[in-house]
Every structure is written in C-alpha cells, then in structure tokens.
Amino acid sequence: MPPNAPEDVSRTIETLYRSESGRILATLVRLLGDLDLAEESMHEAFAAALDSWPQAGIPEKPRPWLISTARFKAVDGIRRRARFDGVERDLALHLEAQSNEARINEALQEEEIEDDRLRLIFTCCHPALPSEGQVALTLREVCGLTTEEIARAFLVTPATLAQRIVRAKAVIRDKAIPYQVPLSPELSARLGAVLQVVYLVFNEGYSAETTGAELSREAIRLGRLLLDLLPEPEVMGLVGLMLLQESRRAARSSAEGDLILLDQQDRLLWNRDHIAEGIALTERALASRRFGAYTLQAAIAAVHAEASSTASTDWRQITLLYDRLIRIQPSPVVELNRAVAVAMYEGPEHGLRLIDDLLAREELARYHLAHSARADLCRRLEQLPEARASYEKALALARQEPERRFLAGRLRELQ
Template sequence: MIVTPGGGEPTKTDIEAIYRNESRRVLATLIRLLGDFDLAEEALQDAFIAAVQQWPRDGLPANPRAWLVSVGRFKAIDGLRRRARFNASLNLLADQLDENDEPDWEREDLEDDRLRLIFTCCHPALPADAQVALTLREVCDLKTEEIARAFLASPSTIAQRIVRAKQKIRDAAIPYRVPARDELPARLDNVLRVIYLVFNEGYSASSGAELTRADLSAEAIRLGRLLLELLPDPELMGLLSLMLLHDSRRAARTDGTGELVRLDEQDRSLWDQTQIAEGSALVQRALASRRIGPYILQAAIVAVHAEAPSAAQTDWAQIVGLYDVLLRVSPSPVIELNRAVAVAMRDGPDVGLLLVESLLARGELQDYHLLHSARADFCRRLGRIDDARSAYRIALQLTRLEPERRFLQQRLDELDGID
C-alpha cells in the first residue's frame, strides 16, 4: 500500500525527516543482514538515493523503514554480484546474503537491532575510546567533529579510531548480538558511557545553532529504558534517572528566542514533573541497593536541584557533600570543576575561584570553555572586571555552540559598561 502525507506527494522535507528518524534503525538492521559496516553504510545511502528518486513519483510506502531495508539489502547484493567478475568469492557472499530472511517488522522487543549494534560497537576486544567513538558514529549518526568535541580530541584522531574499530570487528568476526545475561555486567560500563555521551550531545550540543538536539536525548533515554528492562542494574537505574532529571529542564533552558537561560534563572514551573517523579524514584531505588556508583551520585545531585522550589532554596551543602563522594568514587577534573561551582554557591565566589585557579595551575581543562566561563563569573561577582573580561574572551574563543557564544558575548557587553 502506498500512502502520501495529506494525500500529496512527499516533499524533500518529508524524506529528510524520515532520514533523521529512521536511518540509524535501517543501518542497524542492514549491518545485521549484511554482516559488514561499510557494506551496510553504502546500502543505506543507495536506499535513500532510491527513495529520493521514487517516492516523489510513487508516494511514500506504508512502511518506509521496511522499504529502505529491503531496497538497501537488494542493492548491496546486486552490487556484490556486479563486482563478482573481479572477485569470484563475492558471488558466494551474495548468494549467502540472498538466503537471509527479511526482518519481521511486527516484532518490537528488547532484542532490537540497535541494541545488538551498540553491544557490538562496545565489544571488549575494541579499545575503550574506539568503542565509544564507533557507537556515537554508527548508532547515533554523530559527525566525526561532534564526537571529537565530546572527547576533547582532534577529528582525525576520532576518524582513525572508527576505521580501526571497523577493521577489528571484521577481522576478529566479532558477533552481532546482545550478550548472554551472565556476560552483561562486564559489558555494561562502556555501554553506559556511550549512552551518557549520546545524551550529553543531545542535552547540550557540542556545536551548531541550537542548544539541544532532542532526538539524541530521546534516543539515549530510550536505549536506557531498553537496557534497564534487560538488566535491572543499579548504575543503569542511576544513569536513566540522571538523564530524565536533566531532560526535565529542557523547556526552561532557553527563552522564547532560543537564548540560553542559566539554571538559577529558569522558570521552574516549566520543568517536567512527570520526568522528575520518575527520575527521583529511580535514584531512590538505586541508592537503596547500596552499590553506589558515579551515575547514581550524579543523579542524586540533580535530584537535589529538582527538589528545590527555587534556586535560593537549593541545598548546596548536600550537593557539595555528594560531589565529595563522587570525587572519591570517580575522580576527574570536570567533577572538580562542578564541585568548585557548588562550593562557590555555598561559601562564596572567592572560594570557588581558588579551586578553579588550582585546576588551571595544574594544567587541567585549559581548553574547556566551561572552566573559563566559571572563572569569569567568579571574577565578575568579586568585582575583578578585567580578569572577568579576559576569562570570558577565552571561553568565547573555545565554544562552538551559538547560544553559548551569544550568552558569553552578552556578559562581555555588560562588563564593557563597567569602569
């Protein structure tokens, strides 16, 4: 059956929307059917080229995803047969692929192809940094530059990691499956890290015109829910809680014109109370397990913010205490920076500034714009206007996200009016 939106022909915008919503699902299924990342990526592109050519003429298929997988699979097999005259083994491969069954489009369970794909990308035979980079690229369609920004690495470094990871999967015949239940705990840590990086890119994009990418955050939350049904692990509960609590503030994080709104200035009536209730219940369940990990502690910190009726009523002493525990469990300079901000709210900007400048003196986070932004804010509040201007300028040079750039520029403009 062929359907068209509103009875008309599908537009370029319609097809682009289907690409955004379905391309990663299609790719995951093609990887399973074809058994090769590069072949599946080529098949995906061929399928969408065919869609652009045929759908405006014939209308949208009733199930675009099934159509794209079927066309992509056919084109991959056809391409292998055409190349078989140069390599006879490709004809055998094409025959084997042709024997595979088509997907059952009515089945939607935990064993979905994206879940298989994420565990394949996070296989322990791959280096940890390559696992995350490959999953962000293949599961979530992040550009190499976006992944590099998340890792504070160069795009060329990330590209090399991805290429080597694909080669390793192919050469080592890494299986495309969800691990058995007894294997899951050992495989979970990197998967959780991947999901959280995906969420972070959606919650606060690394670059571009928009502060958020709701599709990535929603996908990370969806993957978290799937995994939690598969494995009720306390840290996974903590991660899902953390994502829900952060995401509950999405509507309040920008104003009507898309400008950034700081946490202490947000309209808390816009916070999603359903997500807050679900996230708070999850973190309580996770804490009750007494297996306290970094995601649980971060969720507990965000829950304290969510419980405060106003910014002025935030329990900063409790937040600092949770950061103290988090630093013992999972020490990192970014956590130290976040703790410094909390300490500044509890004890004053002069104390926070000392902690931030200690990080700088150790050579930590020199290229991290949020450190310089925090230092600028502390200096501004202390009346150190020249130092604030200098720090804001450094932060402005380092950030690539337009709403943050406008926010920092606004702060600089405000300081220009101060003698």
C-alpha cells in the same frame, strides 16, 4: 502517497536519515551479516529514495521500504561480484535462501528492530575494540551522528575520529565478532562502554542547537532498552540522570534561543513527570549500595530538582555528593563543579580560590566553562576587571552560539 516536490522529499529524507538510520543499519547488519555492506547498501537505499519518491510518493511506512530496498541492492551487488569470487557466490546463495517475503516481513517487526539496535550496540562495544573505537563506532553506526559531531564531543579532529572508526570496523571484521548481546557472565563487564556511549549521545543532544531534543530522546530510549535488559544500579542511575537533566529543557533557553542559567530558570516549566521518574530510579540505585558515578550525578541533579529555588537548594548536600564523586571518578571538570557548589555553600571567595587552583594546573585552561565560572564569582565579588578578563577568555573559547551570546551579554553588563 501522491508525488511530492523534490525539495519536500529531500527534507523528509534528511529527517528520516537523522532519526532512522541507526535502526535501519542495525537491521541490515543482521540481515546481511556485514557492517560495511550494510552501511553501503543503506546509503544506496536513501539515494534510491531521492530518485523514486518525488514521482512515486513517500511510502506510508518509509523505514521498511528503505530496509527492503537496501537489502535487495546488497544482494544485487553480491550477485554481480559472485561471478568472479567464490566467497561472494556463497554469500549470495545464503542471502537468497533467506529472501522469502515472510522472513523479510518478520525481520521488519518493530520489536525485532529494537533488538537489532541493542545487538549492534554491544557489537560495537566489544572488548576486543579499543575503548575510543567502541564509543566512536557506536555513535556513528547506531546513533547516526556525523564524524564531525563525534569529533567535537571527543575534542579531536575529524580525521583522527575517522581513523578510529576504520580501525574498529577492521577489528570486528578480522576477529569475526558476533552480532549478538553477550551472555549474562559477560554482560556486566561490557556495560561500562555502552553506558558511556549512551551518555555521550545524550550530552550531544543536550547541547545541540537544532536536533538536540531528538538526540536526547534517543539516548533516553536506548537507556530504557538497557534497563529492560539489565536492571543494574548504574543503568538506573544513568537513566535517572538523563531524565532529570532533560526535565529542564523547556526552561534552559528563551524563545529567541538565548541561554538561561539554572538560577534564572522558570521552574514551573520543568517536566515533573521526568523529575518523578528520575528521582525514583536514582533512589532505587542508591538503595542498592552498588552504584557508581552516574548515580551520584543523578543524586546531584535530584537535589536541584527538589529545590524550589537556587537559594533553597541544599548546597551542602551537593558538595558532599561531589566529594564522593571525586573519590570514584576524579576529574578536573568534577572538581570545577564542586568549586561552584562550594561557592554557593561557603561563599564566592572560597569557590574562586578553588577555581584559581584548578586553572593553575592548566588542565582546564581551554575549557570555556572554567573561565565563565571564574568570571561569575569575580563579578559577585565585585572584582570587575578580573571578571571582564575571564568572560573574554570564555567567549574566545566557546563554540556554541547560545553560550557565546550569553557571555557577550555578560560583558556588556560589566561595561
């Protein structure tokens, strides 16, 4: 391609890093056999692109260019160090033996790259790693989220999150954890952490203001990869859940980016293909009778998707599904969601009593959605001073700008 303005190249490279770094890193791990070396050489390749592409033009296929450049930079670095280190010399000889062009081209085939990502996911989710390290490392290395983004998802500081990643990498290196998808007897046992990773990626995308759709698509694609590999009920349930939630993306916000709640959404904007596929997967998972929390959440989303309006929604069925979900995955957030369903089924005073009990336990004291839900029920009961106080608490705790604008609007309405 012809030369480009440096600012245009910079924007292109930034987009490529966001969308392709996970694939590139996964393939480099396979080619180089070392996670830290792969990460270092990938960053060098992106830096080389910033230097080269404004004059040479953006390659027709940027991903193979970046992978090849990263690999050769890694080999060059190893050659330089090999003069002083016998281990590095052996590694350099090994990589050079694999450096013929046919082998490199084979390594860059699309199918092989997709397999690379699956291998890297299972490596990062190896049981030898602490559970928080499994999830953090996979989000960072496979999906390309920044340390700050992951820290926000975990509600910890970036420094704490960075330490988890460093420790997880050290375990992989010290225990020589293999870069492979586990054999069938181990596969199911390793699946839980992988599903958690995929759903965290999806949730990050679902709430993100800018790159959300991209991250959500990435999570759904990873879920489908897992479904091809292991068609277990909970994999079906997770993919079904993500599709059903993603189906509402176009209706969740206005053209100005303002939040639109479920009861005010234009259901004609919901993606019916996503809904049909999500419901079919959820029904298959339920029929197995071996399902878990993801499938139950998908079943709740399916009840919403099948209703023509909030008023016609089967809130009793949703409440019963939450009852079952609480038995297998007890959590204050699940209890909060159940309380909202109860308010729709039995009346706002019943839901408000449940939410007040939850807030009294203080587990959700800093969770803005709990205060927002309480405010909404107080508003419906015409307890306006209580509603105003709860909206103010929710606004003080909310971080996403669309949510803050929504809550500020509710406060103005009360005034």
